[in-house]
Amino acid sequence: MHLGKVIGTVVATEKYDGLQGVKFLIVQPLDKNQEPKGKPFVAGDAIAMAGPDELIYYESSREAALAMPVTFVPVDHAIIGIVDGVDIEPEEDR
DSSP states (O other): OEEEEEEEEEOOSSOOGGGTTOOEEEEEEBOTTSOBOSOOEEEEETTSOOOTTOEEEEEEHHHHHHHSSSTTOSOSEEEEEEOOOOOOOOGGGO
16 A cells, blocks of 8 residues: 555546546655655546545555456556545654
């Protein structure tokens, strides 16, 4: 699982049959301190609940295709949950 933030939406006029009804969102990957890490990408919303400015977690590759409502559809990233909060232990406590 990886941490990210939804920063936008994508509108697709045509989709693969197994992706009908799935929203596509632009996600900025984040590190554990919620700082941007890498370039934004498009992800399918497997939970059908994520929206702009939400903190989410996502999967990539094969796991993303398995997380979608119809499995093994052609997606590279899938949003699999919305984050309620992040709590990080200080370095000295680990």
